[in-house]
Amino acid sequence: MTYEIERRLRTGQVAERAGVNVQTLRYYERRGLIAEPQRSPGGHRTYPPDTVTLLVVIKAAQRLGFTLDEVAELLETGRRGHPSADLRERAEAKLAEIERRIADLATIRDALNQVVAARCDSLTHCTCADCPLPYAELAEEQTR
Structure with missing residues (x-):
């Protein structure tokens, strides 16, 4: 087992550390807010540790009044590396x-x-x- 596999987190761990429930985590996956997780050899979903940070940012943006659609747009802009025209x-x-x-x-x-x-x-x-x-x-x- 490599160090990278050992560092990955399972669904419950990510949800607990980010302060969300598992259903929220899976919903954000379906919405494309977080990347689809890899699977462990045993078939469990595994996430990189920075998924926790991303979830905390998403929840903070929601508390500040951003809709999930707006959060998705902001994340997409960040992933593209250049802002959209509007x-x-x-x-x-x-x-x-x-x-x-x-x-x-x-x-x-x-x-x-x-x-x-x-x-x-x-x-x-x-x-x-x-x-x-x-x-x-x-x-x-x-x-x-």
Whole structure:
């Protein structure tokens, strides 16, 4: 057995080290996000150690708001070694989307800060004097 074969990881090892489940690992294989694994003499899937790093990068990109399609495009661009012609345009569109999400999150944060300050105790039957959230009014309008 060569050193390279000894260093390869089995499915469960890769999944555990990357913090994903085995189904996620196989799904990413089907999507082409990670290379199809080699097989051991016993027929087990085996992966190079850098597969763990790739999976961690994919999951981090998802947490940051990238879709799997976007991740696949970025990985493909990296594998080709040269950017695609529309990379700048896509990056600008993603930045605009992120700015919109940040604005939405800031709005939610501000509203929740007002709820905490007003000591609201219910979203539908709030008893505070000046509820910053109009949920009670919205509920009444829907029942009419």
